[in-house]
Amino acid sequence: MTDLWIDNAPGERRAALVVDGEILEIHIQRDMQLILGQAGLGRIERKSPSGSYVITEDGTEILIRGTIDKPDGAQIRYEIIRESISEPGRVKPAEARVTALCEEAVDTESLWNARLGALNAKSPISVPFGDAFDIAVAGSSKIGDATVYFQRTKAGVVFDVDGIGDASAINSIAAQEIARLLRLYQIGGMVIIDFVAVDSKNKRQEIADIFDVASQNDGRAFERSAVNGFGMMQVVRGRPRPSVLDIMFGTRISSLSSETQALWLYRNAVASTGFGPRIVTTNSDVANILRSPKWNALHTQCERLIGASMTIIVGENITGYGHVHVAQS
Structure with missing residues (x-):
């Protein structure tokens, strides 16, 4: 079902x-x-060997590859063909294509x-289903005698396999679990897997075959290398959108981005029960996001859903990303 x-x-x-x-x-x-397939108007800000950088109406910078036969400052209509992707230490801007000015926009x-x-x-x-993010936050998954650790890097997502006992058995479990995690968190781009090294070429092929079978029902196309003598295998998957990990961590390696913390606090506020005003206590970085003009509409939406006012305050010695308190009305 x-x-x-x-x-x-x-x-x-x-x-x-x-x-x-x-x-x-x-x-x-x-x-x-900006969402894959979303269209809008922008102006050409500058051109580079990579293509033309365009500023959208809300001030976001996007990239259109190739040559555009229009001068800087010219208005164009675009459609997003790859969403913005945050990686450790940097953000890759969304990429778009030029479309006809008369084409009708599709809402998000x-x-x-x-x-x-x-x-x-x-x-x-x-x-x-918030508990489905626990493995992503932990950066590891333990299945029987095998443990799979994973982390985002600028080059891609790296998986490391560890365990006690027979190497082939550990690798078999890990290959299935990694295939599951790739699909679960919609991970694309370069993936590097470090299995437990085995001498037998046949055993290494078995690992790759197990991974292929476990990936059969994943709709995302991929290519992979063989497992080499050191236990390394590379997988390349399509990446039209950021993965769940990219969305959660942003430009950080494995800790929640300030934007994620802010949105999760709003989520907690809406889920909270009671009739009194909500007091959201968090760190200064997250509080600055929640108080920014760009987030005014979300703040208003939260208060409407809650049916009460919501106040953002900065707390000292905050653990985690903060908490929501329902005040006595």
């Missing part, structure tokens, strides 16, 4: 493809980001619904 779980909150939509109670894929769309709600429709699941139901 294939289900579609939805868990939306101000500024962030979540969906999970679920089969027989197991989450296979997580999809996230943040409404303040329709784009999200089309993305969910492509999953071929039953009608969505509202189910919170």
